[in-house]
Amino acid sequence: MSPHARNALPVAIAGGGIGGLACALALAQRGFQSLVLEQAAEFGEAGVGLQVAPNALSVLDALGVGETAKKHALLIERLVMMDAVSGAEVVNVPCGDRFRERFRNPYAVAHRADIHGALLDACRAHELVALRNDCRVKSFDLDDRRVSVLLETGERIAAAAIVGADGVDSAVRRQLLGDGPPLASGAVIYRATIPVFEMPKDLQRPYPTFWAGPGWHVIYYPVRDWTMFNLGGTVVTGERTPGESEDVSQRHVLPLFAGSCATPLRVLRIPKTFRRYSIVHREPVENWSQGPATLLGDAAHPMVQYIAQGAAMALEDAICLAVAAYECDGNFTEAFKRYQDHRTVRAARVQISSSAMDRINHARGIERKVRNALFEGRTAEEFYDRLAWLFTPPSYVKPFKP
Ligand SMILES: Cc1cc2nc3c(=O)[nH]c(=O)nc-3n(C[C@H](O)[C@H](O)[C@H](O)COP(=O)(O)OP(=O)(O)OC[C@H]3O[C@@H](n4cnc5c(N)ncnc54)[C@H](O)[C@@H]3O)c2cc1C
Numbered sequence: 194m195s196p197h198a199r200n201a202l203p204v205a206i207a208g209g210g211i212g213g214l215a216c217a218l219a220l221a222q223r224g225f226q227s228l229v230l231e232q233a234a235e236f237g238e239a240g241v242g243l244q245v246a247p248n249a250l251s252v253l254d255a256l257g258v259g260e261t262a263k264k265h266a267l268l269i270e271r272l273v274m275m276d277a278v279s280g281a282e283v284v285n286v287p288c289g290d291r292f293r294e295r296f297r298n299p300y301a302v303a304h305r306a307d308i309h310g311a312l313l314d315a316c317r318a319h320e321l322v323a324l325r326n327d328c329r330v331k332s333f334d335l336d337d338r339r340v341s342v343l344l345e346t347g348e349r350i351a352a353a354a355i356v357g358a359d360g361v362d363s364a365v366r367r368q369l370l371g372d373g374p375p376l377a378s379g380a381v382i383y384r385a386t387i388p389v390f391e392m393p394k395d396l397q398r399p400y401p402t403f404w405a406g407p408g409w410h411v412i413y414y415p416v417r418d419w420t421m422f423n424l425g426g427t428v429v430t431g432e433r434t435p436g437e438s439e440d441v442s443q444r445h446v447l448p449l450f451a452g453s454c455a456t457p458l459r460v461l462r463i464p465k466t467f468r469r470y471s472i473v474h475r476e477p478v479e480n481w482s483q484g485p486a487t488l489l490g491d492a493a494h495p496m497v498q499y500i501a502q503g504a505a506m507a508l509e510d511a512i513c514l515a516v517a518a519y520e521c522d523g524n525f526t527e528a529f530k531r532y533q534d535h536r537t538v539r540a541a542r543v544q545i546s547s548s549a550m551d552r553i554n555h556a557r558g559i560e561r562k563v564r565n566a567l568f569e570g571r572t573a574e575e576f577y578d579r580l581a582w583l584f585t586p587p588s589y590v591k592p593f594k595p
Contacts, residue, residue: 212490
């Protein structure tokens with residue numbers, strides 16, 4: 194407990210992923226102390242690649258970790274969609290100077306650990322952030338002014354408020370909303386990494402290459418200073434019950450990408466094994482707070498990854514929540530209402546837009562031709578205009594100046 198904090202009891206944050214750590218850091222920068230409770234034995238990120246859009250980079254800048262986060266990231270030249278049936282280019286959005294001026298930041302791809310690590314180092318260095326791992330939050334009791342958090346071990350922690358940043362299958366959400374487990378989206382992803390020396394030279398591009406196939410898509414991009422490529426192949430299976438994650442062989446994976454032209458298959462033939470994950474999500478909700486308890490990131494608004502904005506939304510949530518806490522002078526019940534009022538519509542729009550991309554990304558037959566015609570001849574400025582609502586950071590995303 195710090196004597197310099199504005200709050201006597203800490204804000205308990207369940208989950209030390211990108212959202213939970215960003216929340217702790219944003220609160221600390223506005224004078225509030227927090228305690229991050231992470232169930233894993235170590236703080237870290239599962240998975241490899243992350244696309245970091247300009248709105249997410251603006252949050253990292255506002256939190257003072259933008260430079261560190263960008264150090265090992267690749268600031269990409271363009272966003273590209275290829276038609277995986279014909280091999281033709283469908284979309285090519287330049288992300289150079291004009292893009293960077295318009296959205297105040299570049300578009301980056303990064304290793305997840307680099308983004309999470311930048312936040313973790315800043316949290317460790319701040320006296321108002323306490324971090325505990327091996328702590329699984331089970332439930333909590335609330336009254337109007339304080340919270341008692343119960344861990345799986347039976348330990349109880351007194352807090353001023355609780356933020357559920359505990360991911361897609363959130364224990365805090367279970368108690369707040371009681372809306373059951375997340376839903377299978379009907380798609381699965383096969384993920385792998387490829388060491389750079391195994392990637393054909395002509396396919397090593399300084400941007401994410403996205404191949405849109407009939408009922409599937411493939412994306413790959415370099416991470417960690419071009420030492421490896423992150424590869425993900427998503428297949429629409431229609432499965433309605435999320436399966437367990439498992440390792441599967443290349444022999445199992447290749448036939449799922451039927452109807453493909455040569456290039457995506459060249460890439461999919463490189464890894465010998467893939468990790469298979471069911472993609473889960475939820476429908477948007479209007480309320481995710483009760484008194485001094487709220488949700489943030491995937492716990493609040495999990496989405497399919499088709500516009501690569503889940504982590505970006507968690508980051509924006511974090512700043513918004515801390516600004517609201519500051520404006521409400523540490524009255525967390527009021528602050529969480531204000532935070533939610535600012536965030537629900539934007540987060541829901543991103544959830545809905547992500548789901549809608551299923552039809553574009555996985556179009557087949559006549560829909561594929563319609564998609565290609567839709568994008569034909571669109572100028573860079575026209576793309577920017579359509580992306581402005583998403584990539585322009587909301588007004589509350591700015592550095593804190595006391
Ligand atoms: C295939 C795929 C690709 C994606 N690509 C992108 C992308 O390119 N760009 C982007 O912006 N987003 C992307 N996303 C989304 C992004 O990964 C998530 O939205 C983001 O990681 C959410 O962060 P979070 O902190 O809310 O949750 P999480 O990262 O899930 O963190 C939750 C943390 O809580 C901990 N936890 C869970 N339960 C408890 C408990 N009871 N007690 C204590 N701790 C607990 C977990 O161990 C974990 O550390 C992608 C998602 C997928 C599935």
